[in-house]
Amino acid sequence: xxxxxxxxxxxxxxxxxxxxxxxxxxxxxxxxxxxxxxxxxxxxxxxxxxxxxxxxxxxxxxxxxxxxxxxxxxxxxxxxxxxxxxxxxxxxxxxxxxxxxxxxxxxxxxxxxxxxxxxxxxxxxxxxxxxxxxxxxxxxxxxxxxxxxxxxxxxxxxxxxxxxxxxxxxxxxxxxxxxxxxxxxxxxxxxxxxxxxxxxxxxxxxxxxxxxxxxxxxxxxxxxxxxxxxxxxxxxxxxxxxxxxxxxxxxxxxxxxxxxxxxxxxxxxxxxxxxxxxxxxxxxxxxxxxxxxxxxxxxxxxxxxxxxxxxxxxxxxxxxxxxxxxxxxxxxxxxxxxxxxxxxx
Numbered sequence: 330x331x332x333x334x335x336x337x338x339x340x341x342x343x344x345x346x347x348x349x350x351x352x353x354x355x356x357x358x359x360x361x362x363x364x365x366x367x368x369x370x371x372x373x374x375x376x377x378x379x380x381x382x383x384x385x386x387x388x389x390x391x392x393x394x395x396x397x398x399x400x401x402x403x404x405x406x407x408x409x410x411x412x413x414x415x416x417x418x419x420x421x422x423x424x425x426x427x428x429x430x431x432x433x434x435x436x437x438x439x440x441x442x443x444x445x446x447x448x449x450x451x452x453x454x455x456x457x458x459x460x461x462x463x464x465x466x467x468x469x470x471x472x473x474x475x476x477x478x479x480x481x482x483x484x485x486x487x488x489x490x491x492x493x494x495x496x497x498x499x500x501x502x503x504x505x506x507x508x509x510x511x512x513x514x515x516x517x518x519x520x521x522x523x524x525x526x527x528x529x530x531x532x533x534x535x536x537x538x539x540x541x542x543x544x545x546x547x548x549x550x551x552x553x554x555x556x557x558x559x560x561x562x563x564x565x566x567x568x569x570x571x572x573x574x575x576x577x578x579x580x581x582x583x584x585x586x587x588x589x590x591x592x593x594x595x596x597x598x599x600x601x602x603x604x605x606x607x608x609x610x611x612x613x614x615x616x617x618x619x620x621x622x623x624x625x626x627x628x629x630x631x632x633x634x635x636x637x638x639x640x641x642x643x644x645x646x647x648x649x650x651x652x653x654x655x656x657x658x659x660x661x662x663x664x665x666x667x668x669x670x671x672x673x674x
Contacts, residue, residue: 333362337477350450409449416448500526505651521596522546523553574604619644
């Protein structure tokens with residue numbers, strides 16, 4: 330077997346000298362190097378912002394969506410949306426392990442795993458797309474993929490359905506980082522609170538703010554408000570268009586007795602929500618952008634433009650222990666388990 334770079338740079342075709350995520354094209358030749366794992370892929374969970382962009386661009390026509398996904402992978406060797414730059418994650422079974430990794434991996438051939446690194450850097454070959462489920466951003470395929478030595482993955486737990494585990498693992502970084510950031514007594518605003526990552530963030534924030542704190546969830550319509558209200562995670566739930574910062578500011582402050590927030594968390598899957606996240610935050614507070622539709626330029630210049638001295642955090646899909654934290658939420662919370670089973674099983 331040939332030796333490869335820990336970070337997968339041996340797969341980069343163009344431009345040379347960059348990492349796989351930043352490359353335009355990588356090799357999806359499925360002959361593995363000594364530090365790679367070959368995976369038989371069953372399903373892709375596409376990043377929410379990416380799937381929405383492709384779905385809308387193709388006029389919600391599933392055949393056109395299939396063609397677009399296949400075209401991206403053929404052109405790039407990976408599933409990286411050229412508009413959003415994001416990818417998603419996959420599940421499958423370990424087919425082969427490189428000689429060098431056999432001594433240094435917890436996986437063995439036949440294990441059912443989920444990758445916890447983005448499809449935007451993962452060599453992928455799709456033989457056939459079987460089904461697309463737009464309501465959950467899932468694409469069932471036959472195909473193969475490569476996990477690099479530096480890549481992270483997790484064995485799917487035996488005590489829950491794989492679709493359920495995959496739905497949570499897909500956004501595991503958001504609740505894990507929420508758990509790190511929220512402190513007792515904090516007032517927290519969560520935009521996109523009724524979505525997959527939003528629900529998990531609401532749960533983690535609710536656990537940590539205590540009686541002196543407050544979690545406010547912002548959703549886009551009455552149906553989402555009723556859905557979120559079933560959880561009792563939020564002290565207040567407000568309806569607003571997340572792309573309208575002044576509207577968001579008004580309803581958010583009203584829901585917090587006129588006060589600004591220690592922390593806002595953006596879980597929205599559409600562009601132009603940066604200022605809606607920033608405006609409600611108090612001086613020296615934090616705005617956390619988990620949304621892959623976030624523009625760093627709009628967030629940084631926007632905060633400067635309104636004189637907000639706050640910490641801006643771009644969401645990292647990886648946080649130490651994030652997979653275990655996310656899966657444990659399903660075990661801890663009956664209502665989260667029920668909601669996710671209802672939607673994703």
